[in-house]
Amino acid sequence: GAVVSQHPSWVICKSGTSVKIECRSLDFQATTMFWYRQFPKQSLMLMATSNEGSKATYEQGVEKDKFLINHASLTLSTLTVTSAHPEDSSFYICSALGTDPYEQYFGPGTRLTVT
Amino acid sequence: AQKVTQAQTEISVVEKEDVTLDCVYETRDTTYYLFWYKQPPSGELVFLIRRNSFDEQNEISGRYSWNFQKSTSSFNFTITASQVVDSAVYFCALEGGRDDKIIFGKGTRLHILP
Numbered sequence: 001g002a003v004v005s006q007h008p009s010w011v012i013c014k015s016g017t018s019v020k021i022e023c024r025s026l027d028f029q030a031t032t033m034f035w036y037r038q039f040p041k042q043s044l045m046l047m048a049t050s051n052e053g054s055k056a057t058y059e060q061g062v063e064k065d066k067f068l069i070n071h072a073s074l075t076l077s078t079l080t081v082t083s084a085h086p087e088d089s090s091f092y093i094c095s096a097l098g099t100d101p102y103e104q105y106f107g108p109g110t111r112l113t114v115t
Numbered sequence: 116a117q118k119v120t121q122a123q124t125e126i127s128v129v130e131k132e133d134v135t136l137d138c139v140y141e142t143r144d145t146t147y148y149l150f151w152y153k154q155p156p157s158g159e160l161v162f163l164i165r166r167n168s169f170d171e172q173n174e175i176s177g178r179y180s181w182n183f184q185k186s187t188s189s190f191n192f193t194i195t196a197s198q199v200v201d202s203a204v205y206f207c208a209l210e211g212g213r214d215d216k217i218i219f220g221k222g223t224r225l226h227i228l229p
Contacts, residue, residue, distance in 0.1 A: 034216070038158075042221070043219045043220065043222050045219075046218070049214075049215075049216065104215070104217060106162070108158070109158045109160075
């Protein structure tokens, strides 16, 4: 089946620094990828839709200047958390939309801890 | 607006018991997809099933079965003869037909006690 990877799987950073998380579709191309955030013991909340070659579409309440998304190729989307703060600590999960079959595949997630 | 409701926040059953996880959804789309995912402590989502809105047939896969009823907008998940390894958080999710966004329910934390 289709595989989506995320890197890093976990990261600890200091408050005020920026962190980049990568989402890759390993064996298929994905013009659309999605980024989710999951706080402890909560559900997955969609943050944004990442479209290859165009600007990401953010869900209501998500700061686009804080969560920068770049989808520069058909197999890679990146999420950069800028000026991270402890409240940004969360589990970030991406998904990639394949075209044949037309299904979404989820990455394993990245656990971000901001100290 | 699309919405997925999992009313059961947490369930505990003794091993070998059957358990049903409820899921009720709301959507205005005529074409949509319903999912169940398992999330073990590692955090990685495990895909269990995807069902489109035109297929109301019940599905069975080993000890897992799903009951889809459009009349009540429900897509319930039953584990038969539960095992300790079934302990996890289970999410029901909905994807509308237009924008490919998947909306998740709040999840049900399932504890299977030995």
